[in-house]
Amino acid sequence: MLRTALLTLLALAVAIGGGAASVWYALGSEESIGATAVGTWLTYPDLGTVNADPYSRAKVAREGALVLGRAEGLRFVAQRDAAGEPLVRQCRYTVEGTIPPARIWTLHAAERGGAPVPPARALNAQIVTYLPGGSLAATVGARAAPGNWLATSGSGPMALVLTLYDSPVAVSTGVSDIQLPRIAKVGCDG
Incomplete structure (x- = not known):
């Protein structure tokens, strides 16, 4: 009788502990259920x-978080560069x-929790200078750079967040078929 009770308690502990651990992992993972990858950028089109x-x-x-409806826009988050290395503020x-x-679109740097990286400024469709052909070239980092510059400060991990507002991409079914900007590391300080 005692053995049956102990085995039942052990089975319950494993089930509850395993279930809680899997939920904790799913909520904390970089790429979780429902994510669509576009290069190094991740989006959740059904969110x-x-x-x-x-x-x-x-x-x-x-x-x-405040999420956009599908007709309102789509948010892409990149936590790694094109080489697969994590984005860090000192680079x-x-x-x-x-x-x-x-x-309209915006591009800003964010901490892993979602808070903007100081000085909390963003590039957007209205203020950037485009290259011939309509493409974008921007520098992200603490040191000022000519052209389009997204300022960051401090050290530690960060993410780049590209949000497309009122975009036909948001309502299309081929989100993974689009092209997004490439993120390449130029160098690091210290």
Whole structure:
């Protein structure tokens, strides 16, 4: 009798502990359920819709994030450069390529939790200088650079967040077929 009770408690402990651990992993992982990768950029196209999976909804609730509906726009997050290395604030990067069509877009640096990296400025469709052919070339880093410069400060991990507002990409089904700018490391300080 005691043996049956102990085995039952052990089975419950393993089930509850394993379930809690899997949820913790799913909510904290860089690329979780429902993510679509476009190069080094990740997006969750169903996040603001009724089709969002329970893990994505829980992640949004835990972070207190405001998500865009599919008709409103799409948010892409890159935590790694083109070589697959994590983005860090003490390094300089170039972001080069075309931006998909959108009424307006923004690009900013964020901490892993989502808070903007100081000095909390963003590049957007209205203030950048485009290259011939309509592509974008921007420098991300603490040192001022000519042309389009996205300032960062401090040290530690960061992410780049590209948000497309009122974009046909958001309502299309081929999100993974679009081209997004490439992020390349130029060098690091210290």
